[in-house]
Each structure stands twice: as structure tokens, then as C-alpha cells.
Amino acid sequence: MNSDLRGCGCRDKEGRGGKPCAEVPRLTLKGEECGFQHQFSVRETYPFHTHTFYEFFLINKGKGIHRINGSSVLLSEGSFVFVRPSDRHGYDFLNQYDLELINISFLPSIFEKICGLLGCAPSFFTDSPLCLQTELAEPVLSDIREKMLHVGGLEPGAARRLYLNAVLPYFLYHFCPGPALQEVDPLPGWLSSLIRRMEEPENFIEGLPRLISLANVSQEYLNRSFRRYLHMSPTEFINMRRMDFAASLILENRMEIIDICQECGFRNLSYFYRVFQRQYGCAPGEFLRKNRPGRG
Template sequence: MQNKEQSAVISLYESKHKEKDTVATHTHETHQLLYVLDGDGACELDEHVYDITADSFLIVPPKTSHSIRADSHMTVLVLEFDAGKLSQDVRTQLIPNVFGTARVQSFSAIDSSELRQIMRKMLYEQSHGDQLWQMALKIHIAELLCTLARSNQEAGPGDTNKLRVERLRQYIDTRYYDIESAEDIAGRMGMSKRYMQTIFKEYYERTPMQYLTEVRLGLVKQLLVESDKDIVSICFEVGFESLSTFYRLFKKHVGVPPNMYRTTQRNREGTPG
């Protein structure tokens, strides 16, 4: 894999460490993100020592002195890239946000799942991608940095269950278009479907999937009135997989079919008050 990994603006590679292995203090000119797949140990970032375990994420800005000590067998994914070759938006908005300080960061179950999925896509592109693989890597790293930046904004103390359901609600609000099932959400949350539904209903008096339907139908109503898009396109855009299911849910919750709702609302808005 030398031809791809060494020539890439972005490279993602595995670093294995035996028990008691150490990586001496050193620096890089590139930006680095290290994700601990398994094992535990410690790292030093600019003379600050941190414990690291599976799912720890090390954020290493350029020229940061850092070292690693493995207390057990440890496998680390190292993402290394030249930020100067990324888009201007990524360089000016995401890089300063994510790489403002060297640190070890932990994430919510949802964010951890998102980060793992993105890194899997990057590994695939790097190993098996076509002639567009380097462009695909740049897109994925922008997605990765965006997830990290949002996680920074959302971090804070509070009741554990409340933080979980608020994070879950926000996830539904922003990813309504690609959620497939309650099991899908529970898997991203790292909890059982039953527990997820129990704590969400405790705070919002509805299940996550009921809330998802409300979010989707709210957007449908807005698009019906404010756009000329076909109903089939609107159904697809908000995440419904079946047109018949969409029509049934819309009629059940709104009381009239989508076409009638569009006509009624537009006539009402055109009537002088």
C-alpha cells in the first residue's frame, strides 16, 4: 500500500504497540488524530499526561511534542494530513476549532459511532478506492472534523440521562433523513432499544420513532407550502422509504392527504386577512 499511503495528502494507518512499548517524545509538521481501538496506557501532549483507553481520541496539532506508553497490547489508528491541501472552509472554520489545543477527548456513544463509521469509509477509500479516492478522503475528513467540532460545542456537565436524550433528540433533528429504525438509533447510542425508548419517553412523552415521524411530517408540511416539489420528492427528501407509508402517516397525523393540505394552505395564505 506504499503507493497510496505515502503519496496521500491524507493517510490513515494502523500503529500496533506491545505491552510496555513506548513511543519517545517527538513532533510532526502535520495534523494528527489518533484513535485508540483497544488497549490502555498513557500519552503526553505538550507536557500534560493523559490516561488513554479504547475509544480515546488524541488530538495532536502540528509541532506538538507528544509520546505514548502502552500498558497493554494497544492498537491505534493514526490519521495524518496536510491541512494546507484541504478546502478553505475546512482550513478556516474546522481546523482552528478542532486543533486549538492538544488534548485527549472522549465522546458520546452517538459521536463515537459516527467517528468510527467515517474512519471505516476512509480506510476503504484508501485501500480500494477508484481514481476519486483522494477527493473522497477530503470529503470524509471534513465530515470527521465537523463531528469533532460539534462535539466540542455540546460538551458540558449535567444529568447523564438528560444529556443522552437531548443528544438523541438533536441527532433526530439533524439526521431525520437517514434513520432506518429504532434499532438503528439504539445502536448509534450504544444502548438497548428498550432503555433508549424508556428514557426518551420519560423526558418527551413519546418514543424516538414517534418524535422522528413528527419531525419529518413538520418538514413535509413546510415543503408542501413553501416549495413546488413533487410529493414523491418531498417524501424521499425527509427520509420516508415507502410512499404508501408516508400517505398513511400524513393522513393520520394531519387529517387530510398531502395534496389537499398543500391546496388548502396556499388558498388560506392567499386570502386577505
């Protein structure tokens, strides 16, 4: 993880995953006007935090959950997010998915100059209760990715500042009012809570009936919500979590495959094999041979 940031403690009420936390870091830039980070996993990101600067981050690969100001928003490849100093946020896993993100941070004085160049009132970006998020498609996605990575290739100092002065207005343009901005809906509170509860084995093993029971909404509404916010069906969501659990049991190598199938909530071995093959690209036995500890 490349980092141009440092942290200091401050009091707050929420930690990673929305859980109570006594200390929330307030991140600052290390004596620079701008910073760069390239993080390859949720595990590399800071726990729930706030900061003294603005930042753009781009999801380069994967999926995850952005916990932001008491709400939850889905992140996927191409999600481009603008975060303000007042925002309190952090990242969570979504099922077995992980994410890779690229982050550019800069001081409030630079933000004010950019707003002047674009002719946009700063209040447009700062008054929303959520940070701004848009979903980039090609060729804009590759263009912004390359520009952000180029920042990381420059040593902190005059050269990096000069380049950022050229590209930051272009980044912020994608959040200005107009056709370039495609806002993303946050996850409803009930759905965010449901996702957390379905992380527990006693829930995802029981499958769709338990999901419907915990959701306390109609199955039709549940299906629409999963499609709208997570871009998958409830059954696909459950099976992904079950397969993650199955893979961990296979790697322990203490149970027969048929027993693992039943332990994960499947009653049909052929269906278990099909779902496993679809998720991992190989049969359970081959998965063990490829991934067993000490292999090679």
C-alpha cells in the first residue's frame, strides 16, 4: 500500500461495518498539498475515519461496500467517488468480493481553486449528506485510471503538484451538475443490515427462507431490491456466501465433499458442484489440489 497520509485520533461513534468504535482516525497529509494511495484490498484501507482533506477514489477492480455518514453504498469496478473533509467513511467486504482502489487526496485550498476554474459553487459538492459518486464507463474509465496512476509514479513535490493542477479539474468535472454526473443510490438501511446478518453461517446456511424471514418484506420487493442495489439475485447472493464457506472447509481438508455440501445448506450434490464450478472455475477436488497449503 502506497501512502502519503498520517492519522491522529478523534472521537466518534462508528467503526468498520457500522459497529461502535471509541477512536476514529482523522487522517492528514504528510506535509504535502496532495497525496496518493493504491490499495489492493479492503484489509489495506483505513478503518472508519475522517480527514482534513478532499479525496477522489476509483474502484479499479472488485466490489465492496462504502460505509459513509451512516449510509451504505455499493462499490464496483468504475465507481468514482468524491469525498469531503466532513465525511466519515470506511470500507467493508461484500460476500467473498474484495476491491482494489486508487486514491488521490488534496487540500481544501486546492478544491476552492478548482471550483473557481469550473464555475461551480463549492456548496454543490459540500451540501449533500452523502459524498458524490458516479459510475464510469470506457473510455473515460481507462483515462481517469491512467491519470490517477500517473500521479503515483511522480515523486511528491513540484512535478506532482503541477500535474495535479492539470488533472484535478478534469476529475471534479465528472461531479458537476449536468449529463456527466450519474448519482448512485445508497443501500437502504434494512438491506445493509440484512447483508450483515446474512454473513453469519447460521443464516446463509438456511438459505432463501431465512433471508426472506430476516428481511421482513415481500419476496418480489426483495428480488427487485437485490437487482437494483447489488446487481444480483438473492439466491446468487446466498450461494456466493455459501461457496466462500465451502472453499474454507475444503481447504481445511477434514471433511468429505458430500459432507461439506450438506454443511453449507445444499441438499443436491450435483447442484453444489455446478455452483462451485461457476464461482471458482474448477471442481472442489481440483480447487484443493491448486490451493492446499505447502503446494509447490
